[in-house]
Amino acid sequence: MKVKPSISILTGFLFLFDIDYPHEESVEELICLADVNDYSELSKVFDIVVRPDFLNYSEDDRCWLIETISFFLNENDSFKAIFEKRSFLFSDEIEDGRFFMSTLLGRLQAYQQEMIRVE
Known part of the structure; x- marks a missing residue:
């Protein structure tokens, strides 16, 4: 069963x-x-903070997260609703939510490839 984004x-x-x-x-x-x-x-920052947690997720959860980000990027979502719900540690404001999420997606995909090579 495939989980929806x-x-x-x-x-x-x-x-x-x-x-x-x-x-x-x-x-x-x-x-x-x-x-x-x-x-x-x-x-x-993603490599240091996100990578260890992401690699501990199950394969299904890793895929679901990647597919969810991809889905909302393809829908041209600005991710504004997400960023408004968090008080981030970053000193600067996130200027472009799509840039932030596409960078995250790229890193997650790289981590996922690491897992595939190890398995």
């Missing part, structure tokens, strides 16, 4: 960057200092 899983997934998420001080500082609107810096 759900915007709510994205809101929950991005809790990793919320001010209420319990990070180590060094990770919190990394998130705060990163330029959230720069591909390279954002990718680095």
Whole structure:
């Protein structure tokens, strides 16, 4: 059974960057200092913060998350509703929600490929 894309899983997934998420001080500082609107810096943050959690998901959940982001990008969603529900640690405002989510999607797809090579 294939699970339908759900915007709510994205809101929950991005809790990793919320001010209420319990990070180590060094990770919190990394998130705060990163330029959230720069591909390279954002990718680095994703690699350090997102990758470990994502790789612990089941294969079905990893695929569901990737497919959900892809679906809403294809629907031209701005992801504004998601970003309004979170108080992020990033010092800068996210200027382009689609850029943020497409960068996240690219990193998740790379992590997924890592898992396929390992299996």
